[in-house]
Amino acid sequence: MKQKSLHIKSFTGLRGIALWAVMLYHLFPTKIQGGYLGVVIFFVLSGYLLMRQYLLLPHKNPLQKVKEQYLKLMPTALFMIATVTLFTFFFYRDSLPDLRWQGAFALLGLNNWQQIFQGLSYFDLHGSLRPFTHLWAHSAELQFYLIWAFLLLFSKNDRKKLTFSLFLFSGVSFLLMIGMTPSHEDMTRIYYGTDTRFFSFGIGALIGSIGTVGSSNTSHKNKGFLASVLGIILLGAFLFLKESPLLYYGGMLLFTLATSLLLIYISKDDNFFATFLSHPIFTFFGKRAYSYYLWQYAIMLIFQKLFSHSTLPYGIQVLLQLILLAIVAEYSYRVWEKRKSYQFLLPVLSLILASILFFSFLTQEENSPSEDISETQTTQGPIVPQEGETSDPNLSPETLSSDAPLGDTPEQIDLWKNMEEVNALYPEIAMSPQGYTRTIEMKGLAIGDSVMEGTASVLQKYFPQFIIDGKVNRQMIHSFELLDQYLPSLGEADPIVIQLGTNADFQKERLEEIIQKTAPHPLYLVNTVMPDPWEESVNKKIQEAAENSPRVHLIDWYSLAKTQSELFREDNTHPVEKGCYVLSQLIAKNLLQTKVAPE
Numbered sequence: 001m002k003q004k005s006l007h008i009k010s011f012t013g014l015r016g017i018a019l020w021a022v023m024l025y026h027l028f029p030t031k032i033q034g035g036y037l038g039v040v041i042f043f044v045l046s047g048y049l050l051m052r053q054y055l056l057l058p059h060k061n062p063l064q065k066v067k068e069q070y071l072k073l074m075p076t077a078l079f080m081i082a083t084v085t086l087f088t089f090f091f092y093r094d095s096l097p098d099l100r101w102q103g104a105f106a107l108l109g110l111n112n113w114q115q116i117f118q119g120l121s122y123f124d125l126h127g128s129l130r131p132f133t134h135l136w137a138h139s140a141e142l143q144f145y146l147i148w149a150f151l152l153l154f155s156k157n158d159r160k161k162l163t164f165s166l167f168l169f170s171g172v173s174f175l176l177m178i179g180m181t182p183s184h185e186d187m188t189r190i191y192y193g194t195d196t197r198f199f200s201f202g203i204g205a206l207i208g209s210i211g212t213v214g215s216s217n218t219s220h221k222n223k224g225f226l227a228s229v230l231g232i233i234l235l236g237a238f239l240f241l242k243e244s245p246l247l248y249y250g251g252m253l254l255f256t257l258a259t260s261l262l263l264i265y266i267s268k269d270d271n272f273f274a275t276f277l278s279h280p281i282f283t284f285f286g287k288r289a290y291s292y293y294l295w296q297y298a299i300m301l302i303f304q305k306l307f308s309h310s311t312l313p314y315g316i317q318v319l320l321q322l323i324l325l326a327i328v329a330e331y332s333y334r335v336w337e338k339r340k341s342y343q344f345l346l347p348v349l350s351l352i353l354a355s356i357l358f359f360s361f362l363t364q365e366e367n368s369p370s371e372d373i374s375e376t377q378t379t380q381g382p383i384v385p386q387e388g389e390t391s392d393p394n395l396s397p398e399t400l401s402s403d404a405p406l407g408d409t410p411e412q413i414d415l416w417k418n419m420e421e422v423n424a425l426y427p428e429i430a431m432s433p434q435g436y437t438r439t440i441e442m443k444g445l446a447i448g449d450s451v452m453e454g455t456a457s458v459l460q461k462y463f464p465q466f467i468i469d470g471k472v473n474r475q476m477i478h479s480f481e482l483l484d485q486y487l488p489s490l491g492e493a494d495p496i497v498i499q500l501g502t503n504a505d506f507q508k509e510r511l512e513e514i515i516q517k518t519a520p521h522p523l524y525l526v527n528t529v530m531p532d533p534w535e536e537s538v539n540k541k542i543q544e545a546a547e548n549s550p551r552v553h554l555i556d557w558y559s560l561a562k563t564q565s566e567l568f569r570e571d572n573t574h575p576v577e578k579g580c581y582v583l584s585q586l587i588a589k590n591l592l593q594t595k596v597a598p599e
Contacts, residue, residue: 006053010266010274011045013282018042019289021238023296026134027318030505030534034241037255039137040200041234042289044259046141047204050148052212059157062149069145073290074107076336077138080294081106084131084302092305094570095129102132109143112136112192122188129305131298136192138294143194144201163209170202174253181248186473190248200256207260211267220264224271230262231273291332292325299325304531308572309565314536382469383460415461418581426560426582429589439588440464445490446587447482448499448526449474451574458580462588470499476506476514483517492520495591497555499526501538502573508541515545515552524590526555526583529562530573555590557583 018038025035081103088095105114115122115136122133147169155161177196180189190196210216220227237255241247266274285292303321310317416433423430443465446452452459452470459468467486471478479498490496496518500506515523525546527539539558546554560582561567567579575583 006049006056008267008269009278009283010269011049011263011277012286013277013279014041014262014266014286015045015289016282016284016286017277018045019285019292022293025238026297026300027321028533030537032238033243034237034239036243037234037237037241037252040252040255041259042137043141043144043197043200044204044207044256044263046144047201047206048208048211048260048263050145051205051208054152055209055212062152066142066145066149070109070142073138073142076291076332077106077135077294079332079336080298081132084298087302088129088131092129098130099132102130102135106132106135106139109139109146111139112143112194113139116189116192120188121186122191129301131301134293134297140192140194140197141201144198147194147198148201148205159209163206166202166206170199170206173197173199173202177248177252178250181245187243187245187248199253203256203260204263207263211264216264216267218268219270220266220268220274221270223265224273227262227265227271227273228276230258230265231277233258234262288329288333288337291329291337295329295332296321296325299328305572308531308568309563311562314533382467383456411461418578419585421578422581422585426585429560429582429586431585431589431592435588435592436462438592442466442495442591443491444495444497444591445469445486446497446499447474447479447486448497449502451502451583452499454574455580455583458577459584459587462584473503474500475504476500476510479514480517483514487518487521490521493522495522495524497524497526497587497591499555501528501534501542502530502532505534505537506541508544511541511545515549519551521551522594523549523552524555524587524594525552526587527558529558529568532573553590553594555587557586560586 018041021032021035021038021041023035024032025038029035085096085099085103088099101114101118102111105111111132115133120130120133122136151162151165151169155165173195176193177190177199180196181187184190234255237258241251241255244251265271266277268274269278299321303317307317419431419436439462442463444463444467446459446463446466446468448455448470450470450472452468453472454470456468456470460466467489469482469486479500483496498514525542527542528535535558543554546552561575561579564579565572567575567582569576
């Protein structure tokens with residue numbers, strides 16, 4: 001009897017499409033909002049194909065299969081990890097503490113759990129060089145194979161027991177996702193967890209049984225239309241299914257089921273949609289999906305570091321990234337995935353990687369320079385002055401001394417020293433003592449994210465009567481509840497400063513609603529400086545808002561600070577103390593110079 005072919009061309013093409021969904025999500029997260037779901041397709045495909053191999057090939061020891069899969073995947077991963085670690089060692093040594101554990105645990109197949117236990121967030125990088133963050137999925141898949149092996153051993157090759165075990169584990173996995181969602185504000189634990197993500201792999205394996213020897217092991221020539229409808233649904237999810245709690249309350253399960261049904265309909269390569277997916281362009285990237293996936297995220301983060309303070313358009317940066325990625329991934333695919341040559345280099349790479357990691361431990365400073373903004377730049381909640389008082393009685397007009405421009409207390413002398421430095425370095429925002437006497441009399445509101453939170457203590461010196469409220473991970477949508485809270489305490493002419501957009505892009509309509517909500521107050525919008533891909537989109541919306549309304553004013557932090565690396569922390573987003581003074585004085589200068597026009 002002729003053995004059935006294990007290769008399904010349309011599956012390879014679908015893997016290529018899933019690869020591009022993931023890569024475009026990394027590069028353009030505000031445009032390809034659901035591209036992360038390409039990883040779900042990888043998981044479902046892995047489960048389906050593993051079940052197919054099990055049913056069509058002679059049975060082996062399940063643990064031997066896990067070993068073979070590990071040895072198949074690791075040479076390429078080892079090459080990438082060693083190369084990136086070597087690059088980081090020479091050019092960004094301060095970032096080694098952030099990546100060495102991720103790389104080491106990736107080689108052990110435990111990267112996802114290492115990131116979970118270290119408290120790292122998939123959704124909050126902000127310029128941090130963590131080029132192995134994406135290897136969580138690589139590790140999760142290896143763990144899926146191990147779970148599969150133990151289920152096979154438990155079932156003793158009894159298909160009914162195996163099916164029941166897969167169904168049970170998949171159901172428990174989905175229930176864990178639902179049950180854990182309400183207690184997690186940051187979904188990284190659920191997104192990374194092998195326990196909460198197993199159901200995509202498990203359902204893929206169950207469908208693989210049906211499509212290989214079950215009731216759907218028939219021709220699907222007449223299923224081309226249904227397959228194309230499912231393909232359109234998956235494409236729509238890539239474009240529009242933004243990460244949200246809905247995803248964890250069933251959205252990911254529905255996407256898994258839709259993908260599984262699509263795999264059945266195209267599994268015979270015998271309808272027009274399967275032929276479409278088998279196009280050479282799709283299969284080209286599908287064959288190379290592993291190498292492209294390994295390298296793309298690492299190259300992207302390195303480019304973000306290299307171009308953190310460059311005004312080169314983001315589209316050009318992406319083009320350069322893709323050119324380099326094509327070269328490196330093709331080399332990686334031909335040399336390391338096919339493993340027809342250069343195998344003798346594997347021990348050499350392992351030795352280099354071990355030496356770098358060992359040396360980095362020996363030379364590590366007691367306090368790592370890599371800082372967590374949520375821990376190092378916090379204030380004790382919002383700064384809300386008591387009515388009729390300034391936040392610091394030393395900073396009132398009556399206390400200004402005629403001998404010193406701002407007064408003679410240590411705090412006033414220190415403030416003037418910093419102002420003089422800012423005046424000398426940035427004459428376009430130079431500020432006089434007379435201007436300062438005006439800002440300390442101003443009342444108003446300043447709200448923002450972690451950039452505002454880290455700047456609040458300095459901004460308070462310029463505006464002691466302002467309400468200042470900054471918080472880590474805050475987004476533009478959160479400004480509505482803050483405005484509801486603080487607007488009643490403001491006078492109609494009091495200015496409002498909003499610094500948001502660091503953590504995510506926002507819809508133009510939301511900003512228009514905020515502009516309407518703040519009327520008749522003069523509104524000042526601070527644009528962003530960061531290496532994240534939505535910087536350009538955020539700044540464009542803010543600029544357009546300022547151009548379209550005489551009541552809205554742009555505080556152009558980007559033009560002043562983008563190329564000034566000395567103003568920022570290592571993440572190239574949050575200002576150091578000097579940067580806090582520059583940003584605060586930029587805000588003060590804009591509020592002093594602007595003549596508010598009526599609507």
